[in-house]
Amino acid sequence: MGVTPHSTTNKPEASARDPPVNSRSVTYRLPVEILSGILLHVVEASSLMRRTEPLNLVTSVCQRWRDVALASPQLWTGIVFRDSKTTYDANSNTILANLKSKIQAFLERSRNLCLDIVYRIDYASDSASHTAHFQDLIAPHLTRCRTLHIRLSTLEQLQGIVPLPTGLEKLRSFNLDIPTVYTSYPLPPHPILIFNPDHGACLQHLRIASSYISFDNMTPQELRSFTYSPPTAYLSPDDVMEWLSSASLLEECNIAASVTPSQLPTDLPALRFMRMECVNPSTAFQAPSLVRLDWTLPDSGIPDAAALAQAGCHLPNLRHLSIASLNLGDFHRLLPFLQQVSTVVNLQIHQWVWDDAVSLIRALAVKVPQTEEISSPACSYGSTSLTADLS
Numbered sequence: 001m002g003v004t005p006h007s008t009t010n011k012p013e014a015s016a017r018d019p020p021v022n023s024r025s026v027t028y029r030l031p032v033e034i035l036s037g038i039l040l041h042v043v044e045a046s047s048l049m050r051r052t053e054p055l056n057l058v059t060s061v062c063q064r065w066r067d068v069a070l071a072s073p074q075l076w077t078g079i080v081f082r083d084s085k086t087t088y089d090a091n092s093n094t095i096l097a098n099l100k101s102k103i104q105a106f107l108e109r110s111r112n113l114c115l116d117i118v119y120r121i122d123y124a125s126d127s128a129s130h131t132a133h134f135q136d137l138i139a140p141h142l143t144r145c146r147t148l149h150i151r152l153s154t155l156e157q158l159q160g161i162v163p164l165p166t167g168l169e170k171l172r173s174f175n176l177d178i179p180t181v182y183t184s185y186p187l188p189p190h191p192i193l194i195f196n197p198d199h200g201a202c203l204q205h206l207r208i209a210s211s212y213i214s215f216d217n218m219t220p221q222e223l224r225s226f227t228y229s230p231p232t233a234y235l236s237p238d239d240v241m242e243w244l245s246s247a248s249l250l251e252e253c254n255i256a257a258s259v260t261p262s263q264l265p266t267d268l269p270a271l272r273f274m275r276m277e278c279v280n281p282s283t284a285f286q287a288p289s290l291v292r293l294d295w296t297l298p299d300s301g302i303p304d305a306a307a308l309a310q311a312g313c314h315l316p317n318l319r320h321l322s323i324a325s326l327n328l329g330d331f332h333r334l335l336p337f338l339q340q341v342s343t344v345v346n347l348q349i350h351q352w353v354w355d356d357a358v359s360l361i362r363a364l365a366v367k368v369p370q371t372e373e374i375s376s377p378a379c380s381y382g383s384t385s386l387t388a389d390l391s
Helices: 033-044 050-059 065-071 092-109 128-143 154-161 235-246 305-310 330-334 335-340 352-369
Strands: 078-083 115-121 144-150 173-177 205-209 225-228 251-254 273-277 292-296 318-322 345-352 373-375 379-382 386-387
Touching: 033 050, 033 330, 050 154, 078 128, 092 128, 115 128, 115 205, 128 144, 128 225, 305 335, 330 335, 330 352
Parallel strands: 078 115, 115 144, 144 173, 173 205, 205 225, 225 251, 251 273, 273 292, 292 318, 318 345, 345 373
Antiparallel strands: 379 386
């Protein structure tokens, strides 16, 4: 469903080469609504970046399938602009013209349904041309955008396309991915603002995998999932956590190792899954709905085992717990916490030293008896025996 410079959505008429069996098959005679649903299922089985190929296939089976596909606007809501070096070869103008016409065809066939847009630049290059492409091909349609995924190679490319325009009331998911920070140009003196103050968006899913980004003018009241994994922390981690503290509907949270706040939000009533690295839960941390916690202990270890045990009192529904640390002593200091979270039935310990893992798991099996399964990458303990996995 995504549009790429190499996609071919305008297929020739297929009726002349249809085998006679097509008209007699059960699939051929299905009602339009059912066949349209089947085609949508086939197309959505692929990721947005790879939906062009199955979409081309279903429109080439026979004329009826093509007619049904063209009349099914939900098949054409994915717009992918992927800018690679091939866009700038000798035929770049022709490639861009074809790409623009294909995007226009998708826009017409989607019939004003909400769009899922991917804008991707795979290499470092002049940002001026990218800015022109974004403003010409993508920006005019952001008011219809439901999902926006921007993946770039440099911060300079980002500065040419943000802040995003206003009128984003339909935007529910935003993903920004800049894997590395190129320092060939001066870094911005202030965080880059992604959204205008009056953007109008009400995000439910936010993922930021880039440094030097400001998103605190977004309101997190409707946020369901949040991932923050910048290569290097630029915003104050405590400011990010304070911003997140008003996300009362948040169900999933992922905090990367580069973000080390002094404490977590005090009250996240809807949170069900959390992954955090190098973070110490504060005594005020409360997540009564938390079911799964993946936790990498900070290098500094656990400063206050008693305070951590107190935090365990506020996790009444925790059932799956994964803890990673290179310090064996940390695990023993965790015992008061583990004994407080009495609902945990699956405990995974990431301790790669075989002897340490075996002795630790044996100790936990005795001191945390409510746990049904304790495991590590080296060995695991079930209800009856200790087993090793050395593969």
